[in-house]
Amino acid sequence: MNISEDLKKHNFHFKKKLGQNFINDDHLLNKIVAAAEVNGDDVVIEIGPGAATLTAALAKKAKQVIAVEIDQDLYPIIKERMADFANFELVCGDAMKVDFDELAAKYGAKKYKIVANLPYYITTPIVMRLLEEGFQAESIVIMVQKEVAERFSAKAGTKAYGAITVALNYYGEVSQAFNVPRSMFTPRPEVDSAVVCIKCRQERPLKADDEQLWRSLVKAAFSQRRKTLNNALKALNFPAEALKEALAEANIDPSRRGETLSVEEFVRLANILNRKKTLA
Ligand code: SAM
Numbered sequence: 001m002n003i004s005e006d007l008k009k010h011n012f013h014f015k016k017k018l019g020q021n022f023i024n025d026d027h028l029l030n031k032i033v034a035a036a037e038v039n040g041d042d043v044v045i046e047i048g049p050g051a052a053t054l055t056a057a058l059a060k061k062a063k064q065v066i067a068v069e070i071d072q073d074l075y076p077i078i079k080e081r082m083a084d085f086a087n088f089e090l091v092c093g094d095a096m097k098v099d100f101d102e103l104a105a106k107y108g109a110k111k112y113k114i115v116a117n118l119p120y121y122i123t124t125p126i127v128m129r130l131l132e133e134g135f136q137a138e139s140i141v142i143m144v145q146k147e148v149a150e151r152f153s154a155k156a157g158t159k160a161y162g163a164i165t166v167a168l169n170y171y172g173e174v175s176q177a178f179n180v181p182r183s184m185f186t187p188r189p190e191v192d193s194a195v196v197c198i199k200c201r202q203e204r205p206l207k208a209d210d211e212q213l214w215r216s217l218v219k220a221a222f223s224q225r226r227k228t229l230n231n232a233l234k235a236l237n238f239p240a241e242a243l244k245e246a247l248a249e250a251n252i253d254p255s256r257r258g259e260t261l262s263v264e265e266f267v268r269l270a271n272i273l274n275r276k277k278t279l280a
Helices: 003-009 026-035 053-059 072-081 100-105 120-132 146-152 163-171 211-223 229-236 240-249 263-279
Strands: 043-047 064-069 088-092 112-117 137-145 172-180 193-200
Touching (some): 003 072, 026 112, 026 172, 064 072, 100 112, 120 137, 120 146, 120 193, 137 172, 146 163, 146 172, 146 193, 163 172, 163 193, 163 211, 163 263, 240 263
Parallel strands (some): 043 064, 043 112, 112 137
Antiparallel strands (some): 137 193
């Protein structure tokens, strides 16, 4: 594949601020489509199609592909590459603002798959928006910076384990599919990448009764990683005695650090705190 020729023909110039590093390898495109397990019944929403190479690979397998792209300069390139696909719609706009459920509903789909090679600076905001705002995506397959992929699927107690790990594993089942060297992109980025698969939980085995409180708890626990829970959770503004009781009831040693708590322990503690708050 020679995307450089296409881009040159349209006098396109890469925009660093939009994280534009395009995939230049056919084998990699097919690997991403396979990781997303796309089949003929699927509506797929692609975020950031770029020169539409992944888009075309997706459209060969899916029932319908909807691609959301922010950069107007890419629209003629996308339209040209996708001209022969009747199952394709280009949505011009910002993926941080679109209503994904509404886009899929146009094709009669209540569930859909998200696939994206995202600009690294919006990876976490986009993924958290998809999960926290209750969109009906059944899975999210995304290319992210390798270090970010490690953070997404880290084990409790490791350096890479953070608030984002806890949040993702609360909403979904995260797995790292494969690593991608920087040489697979044009222009070549300064970091290596990895493809991550998130299967969104339809039924959550662990459910925080008050998700706002649960989020504040996770945030406080990780805001100062060196602090023990006893100290870090002061930021929640619960009476010290109630906090102590809640930790004891949850069977969590207050001298532990937040980074050692599992998702299950965070949910258990949040629900006990919520009960105490409601009773107070
Ligand atoms: N999917 C293409 C590929 O794999 O070759 C391009 C990937 S490139 C890393 C990221 C793409 O996302 C670019 O086309 C960029 O213009 C687009 N983009 C950046 N911010 C966006 C946003 N907020 N909403 C939609 N698209 C965005």
